[in-house]
Amino acid sequence: MTWQVLNPYDQKCIGSVDLVDWSKIDRWLDEARTLHEDRQAWIPVHERIAILQRASSLMHERAESLAMQIAREGGKPLVDARAETSRAVQSVELCVHELFASGGRQIPMELTEAGAGRTAYTFREPIGPVVAISAFNHPLNLIAHQVGPAVATGCPVLVKPAKDTPLSCKSFVEILYEAGLDERWCRFVPCTDDVAEQMVTDPRTAFFSFIGSAKVGWMLRSRLAPGTRVALEHGGAAPVIVDENIPRENVIPSLLKGGFYHSGQVCVSVQRVFVPRAELPDFAAALAAGAKALKVGDPTNEETQCGPLIRPAEVDRIEAWVAAAVESGAELAAGGKRIGPTLYHPTVLIDPPRAAKVSREEVFGPVVCLYGYDSIDAAISQANELPYSFQAAVFTERQHIADYCVERLSGSTVLVNDHTAFRVDWMPFAGRRHSGLGTGGIGYTMSDMSPEKMVITRSSSGLD
Template structure:
């Protein structure tokens, strides 16, 4: 009897669909299919054809926007307005992948710089790296799939894509759209399997590139098991810090920070989590931030008026509640929220000055919780912001350009937003963590480049 997985609504826990899980024999067939496509260069898809297929896929996605929105929100729980933004981003991502194909190129390497290198012409070209094994996360089920599937396809790599088992339907729909757009059989394969088979996939010696989006614990574990020569890109989470100076513009800042903290119930790897506010403005900041947070509508993600939807699983609500209660016992002041609304919903919560040793201060919360800390000296606040081993995106709010640039320089982050929240992202910018937060850079064009490798040709001729 074949094992199955039930896909349930994160909001009301109703079963949406039941899907079959892959067994080891089926996984082997998937890898063999990808290997055959890559090793037989006569089967490679020429650049112009890859562009046509990607452009057609983007067009088909545009025709099916509402269908994709409801699919994503039903399995992932992200509110309608934010799921719509995700789908539109995903369409743009596919278009960006198509556009970048024309930018895949090598360069001439100068020769004749010494006598022994005369009469030679040297240049590099780019080739697909090989089979891509991609493991994705639940929180952006369509857009993350685009960042792993469309990029691999654009680079000319067969891709085996394993979505999160809580949210596989968007990735499956994307693969079907690519098929409808003309992608040949086998170039995009979606596999549903348990963790042991996922590990067998990514650690197989036939895999050339491992793309991972998820927890640091799992990502670094799998990274340690890769076959020699397998290149990897890991995107983990963080605990995004924000520095707020006394001259910050409250009218712009408060809505941005509330959105950045509670968007998708905080289930975003760069959610606003730790906000360091100068003591001179702390009372005003708290008043305005809490007021704005209390105006958020929590509920059914299918309702266009909902701002904050459910967490992905009830056990995640349990965990967030446990962390918040622990922080309060350890000295944090509860400013608002702190209560479970239902089995799947948790109030947007704001804590003031939790202990630096509490889980909400040291771990990625991945829930609708924002922590506020006071400071008097900016350098001391920056040191506290940098104290963890995760470093992804950060932010500073100030109207003083010198303070802004000094803070940008001192914050340990791959990106620092000035007068914007930490969760800002467009899909053509580099995106990724450093240190424990990950390795390699995401972003459509950056990922395509990572999925390719260089080959140099050197021609010797007495006529050169």
């Protein structure tokens, strides 16, 4: 069996990958477990550093072709695909940096009489075989975030890419091989969902890294073998509070970027924006004008700002959600219609009902909803009412309002005067509640994949 890889813009086949069956994965899991259990087989840290440095150099040399591959298989506009490629190169470099900066720590023991005469320290060891399942929306950098830390910490890893975007993952794994990594330490595993579940839930899997839908992630977590550690990164319906009297030119460009970057196919994309009710008409007009001016089309064109959605079914879904919101009373300020099988106009809705799907579920498309509010507490209450909690934002020129929102908005991160889709690769990145489990970011993932082991030594003078 194979996966045919389609360009989401024109639906033409641009490649294929052969699927891996369970018999081969079974052998690879045995191989991974054996590698981990045989300490003589572990790759020395200096060799891991050299491999990652060579991989980073190769990626830098091939940056333009990698960016074009992202644009062609994932539909991300070329300007943003180039930025993703640069981030992926940096993510690999960050793995090296973390190896230089990481290590164990001393644990004070003589804080009580019971600990007297003892010294203690920790060091890190690889957790064991890692299974990573990734998402389509950042097909190179997400793989770098999952596989890079596994290689850096000395964990054998099996990686399943998203069905729509396996080519970038394949390229990354092949670059690691070219950089000197033995193939046994990293396996490219495109496979069917049932085979993937069997791989994830196998007791030989020590750590499961998942980026994708909450429904799938939480289901897989419930079926893990005892002892398997896990990191889940899902999405949300990111809220933004706009304070009164803030100049619109300080807000609109940021919301346009945060709401329509990659056509909204981002787990922390701006989705729900709360604006003082008296200012809502003018604010909506300005945001709608900006949305209408965005260039939608072929992602490989330099001028394109919004590319296609990943597949036609996603346009069908979003079209239905927007139509239902409008029928229920939302005002359509911009967009609201498809351009083709996978293209959808950047859309701005005003006051969709709180029960509408666009208000309660992650749209994962080019739709931004505006809501009028009469008090900051009412806006915060509505922002927090969903079971998701990831990144939130507030735009204000008043420090006490910034502090108030930071304290009360539900989220692992609250951005002040910036959009919710902001991220750099070394920062902690974590969904709470339904939005995920654990903390992403290169250093944080490496920590998860290399738990501390403690040594306690009793001084000889204290022996009986």
